[in-house]
Amino acid sequence: MIPKTLGLIHTSATLIPVFQQLCQQYLPGVNLFNIVDDSLVKNIIARGGKLTPSISKRVADYVASAEDSGADYILVTCSSIGAAVEAAADTVRVPVLRVDQPMADLAVQKGKRIGVIATLRTTLEPTADLVQRRAALLGKEIEINARLCEGAFEALMGGDAAKHDELVAKALRQLTQEVDVILLAQASMARVVDTLADEDKGVPILASPPNAIQYIANLV
Structure with missing residues (x-):
């Protein structure tokens, strides 16, 4: 074969x-x-x-x-x-x-209130749009809470990974209080999830890779 x-x-x-x-x-x-x-x-x-x-x-x-x-x-x-x-x-x-399509499909299955988080607006908007369209294919009504981590991408590009991770972690902690599931719009954000305390992971946090x-x- x-x-x-x-x-x-x-x-x-x-x-x-x-x-x-x-x-x-x-x-x-x-x-x-x-x-x-x-x-x-x-x-x-x-x-x-x-x-x-x-x-x-x-x-x-x-x-x-x-x-x-x-x-x-x-x-x-x-x-x-x-x-x-x-x-x-x-x-x-x-x-x-x-x-991000498999991740979007999984998020739609897991909840109605879906959080999308990104450090770049160029990624945030396409991902939120994809989630909305995948939900429509299933005939499911959802609410999207899109969150941009201002300054995180610039910090990462400037060599300050710690600042990037701090901003992303803060946004994740806030968003977990407002949604049923969270999508990470960028693969580079996935490592931040591992740094969160268990009490800060109140909802599923999905990464695309x-x-x-x-x-x-x-x-x-």
Whole structure:
């Protein structure tokens, strides 16, 4: 039996080891390759958070390249370009998954009051929109509480990871009091959950990487 191949498309090289570890755990025997372009998110930020036609075309080109490189499945690990990923999925012959879809589906199953937290508005809005659309597909009414951690992304980019984690943790503690389940709109926030005391984890807190890889494992 020929091993399956998963192509991962990233907008940050820091996510490569995160997904490699998850794939070793949930997708043993599956071949992996990575495509990285960190200019995509930088371009979106420079354009005021707008996903322009030129950026969407580049995403579609990367998806096509992953297919040409032999991918049986394609996972795009950045939520900010989610709309472009959905459009690109229709242009290739292999399954294409945006990283936050399985997480959004799980959140809709778990509760009505859904919190979405992010350090970038370019990620917050697409993720909240996805949750709303996935709920609509199931005919379920939900309430979304979207929370932006002001200053956290800038702190992380400036090398102050401790400040980033402090701001995210504070926002998580506040949000757990107001919702049934919380989605982390960025994989980089997942490590902060492990620093919270048990009493601060009053509701499920979902991160996209493990949910996405487990979803693909079920397909494979």
